[in-house]
Amino acid sequence: MKERVVVVGGGIIGTMHALLACEAGFEVLHLERDLKPTSASVRNFGLVWVSGRDVGPELRLALRARALWGAIGGKAEIGFRPNGSLTIASNEAEMNVLYEAANMDDAHLRGFRVLTAAETRDLEPMLAGNYLGALQCTEDAAVEPPILLGGLRNYLSTFSTYSWKPGCEITDFYHDSTGNHVVDTSGKDYSTDYVAFCAGAAHGGFLSEEMSDAAVRKVRLQMAATVPMKEKLSHSLADGDSLRYYPAFKNLSIDTLPRQSGIAAERYMQLLLVQRSDGSMTIGDTHEYDEPFDHELSEAPYDHLRSVITSIFGSEAPPLGKRWDGVYSQSTSSDIYFRKEIAPGAVIVTGAGGRGNTLSPGIAEETIASWSK
Ligand SMILES: Cc1cc2nc3c(=O)[nH]c(=O)nc-3n(C[C@H](O)[C@H](O)[C@H](O)COP(=O)(O)OP(=O)(O)OC[C@H]3O[C@@H](n4cnc5c(N)ncnc54)[C@H](O)[C@@H]3O)c2cc1C
Structure with a gap:
């Protein structure tokens, strides 16, 4: 049986996690609280901005992400262009x-x-x-935010292992001997091997305890x-x-x-x-x-x-x-973005700031690599 992944959040960080997890052979359930995502990922410039990245690890991650964007742009209708x-x-x-x-x-x-x-x-x-x-x-490039997430999900729908569930707000998480579980507002319990919480700037709610001292x-x-x-x-x-x-x-x-x-x-x-x-x-x-x-x-x-x-x-x-x-x-720390493992196989990923669109495939790749070890 394929290993299961739940991704919470339909923004670009969550969607890239879903995409790279599907391509890596996981079965993916992708949950989003809104009927369609309306947060940062659809309000941005759509820039894949390598030029401004810090010397060293940040530039390395941006260049890896830029290469992934190029490959994804060849598969999904997202308006990707290496325009400079x-x-x-x-x-x-x-x-x-x-x-x-x-x-x-x-x-x-x-x-x-x-x-x-x-x-x-x-x-x-x-x-x-x-x-x-x-x-x-x-090396700078751009995508079209109005079609980006839909275009990525259209590509994801070619995987029989991908399910998209909008209008599904997660309000609880627990880990027990059977693995990881997320629970939605109706009380439905989704059991999974791995879970990525990609809730963007929603630092509160059921994650508030885990995020209380987050930088x-x-x-x-x-x-x-x-x-x-x-x-x-x-x-x-x-x-x-x-x-x-x-x-x-x-x-x-x-x-x-x-x-x-x-x-x-x-x-x-x-x-x-x-x-x-x-x-x-x-x-x-x-x-x-x-x-x-x-x-x-x-x-x-x-x-x-x-x-x-x-x-x-x-x-x-x-x-x-x-x-x-x-x-x-x-x-707000020297970390390029915020990552916190809250239970085995359960991770919060956010905090990429004004470079989140740029880095998103590189960030998702780091998560999937940690699950594939
Ligand atoms: C105006 C603006 C311009 C920007 N320009 C650029 C740019 O050009 N290039 C660049 O690299 N970056 C840019 N950024 C930054 C980039 O847009 C963000 O870093 C990135 O979109 C964050 O993605 P995300 O998926 O983490 O968050 P979001 O896009 O906020 O997505 C999070 C999703 O999680 C969902 N969610 C939250 N809580 C729950 C829950 N409990 N259950 C289910 N779903 C939940 C939300 O509804 C939301 O859809 C810009 C940002 C802004 C605001």
Whole structure:
């Protein structure tokens, strides 16, 4: 008989666990409390962002995950594309950091190359604005969040060993001599050999005791999408403010960067931008760390993002078509993400923060490997 796995959580971390477990030959029951997942995994940029990952183990995990994304993108309709990214420098200090980045020991693994403004425009004619150059990262990629999880589940449905059960909230867990058990709101008991709790930022509920001393926090982001554009932008974009936040650059001359403008500093902002298949552009983001979070979407961050886009595009930024926010769980320790075994074969996996989409197949592979020993 095949060994059984229950995956709790239908976000990208849970879905990648389900996928890699099916491919490894396990029988998988995949449970999600909502009728369809509505959390971080469908609210994000869909970036597979290798460029910003920290030197060492984090980059190694990101590169492994990037390779897995490429393979999965060949099997499932998820809009995977190895489009690469451009980090735009708008002043000399940022440009200097880009040159330093392109000279890092692992720059070749990230596919880093500095482009002049003219070379950047040749590559992306839409970027006709006022800037000095860009850092190209050929390893960065993107997927389409609106179809991602459904596309992965369509692929999973080709396995007779996969079952998907939405609208199923797990409220209890126990381990006894017969193995691991999860229990849903109706009292139904699911017996299993292995269980992965991939509940994202749901740190409370029946997991609250296990999570009470966990080094994780919640982070809220504000996002938006422009109306669809006819012009095409193939690369994903970041502005120079992103150099302050991504750990890849932490040992470079980022202390020489000019002070961020008011709202950008206040909300820990950077511009990230990726064009969706319908021509709209997903843009963001802000970062809010203090709970309880505000429930409102304030306008000032969007005005700032649009002014940065106007400057890079050299023409008025397209109007916004929709706005939303999202919350992710982030490890606050030096661990790349949070993993805790709460019983033999039962593990909580969360806390990958703003790199959760990027790392998800690599994280899932680590869990499945621990079960296959
Ligand atoms: C705005 C935003 C932008 C981001 N951009 C990027 C990006 O471009 N690239 C990147 O790498 N990362 C990005 N991230 C981070 C990434 O989206 C997250 O790290 C990742 O989606 C987390 O996935 P998850 O499956 O752990 O959590 P979630 O997506 O939150 O999924 C958890 C699921 O578990 C379910 N669940 C919870 N409790 C239970 C229960 N008791 N029973 C059953 N089901 C339960 C929830 O309903 C939910 O569907 C972004 C995040 C946000 C918020």
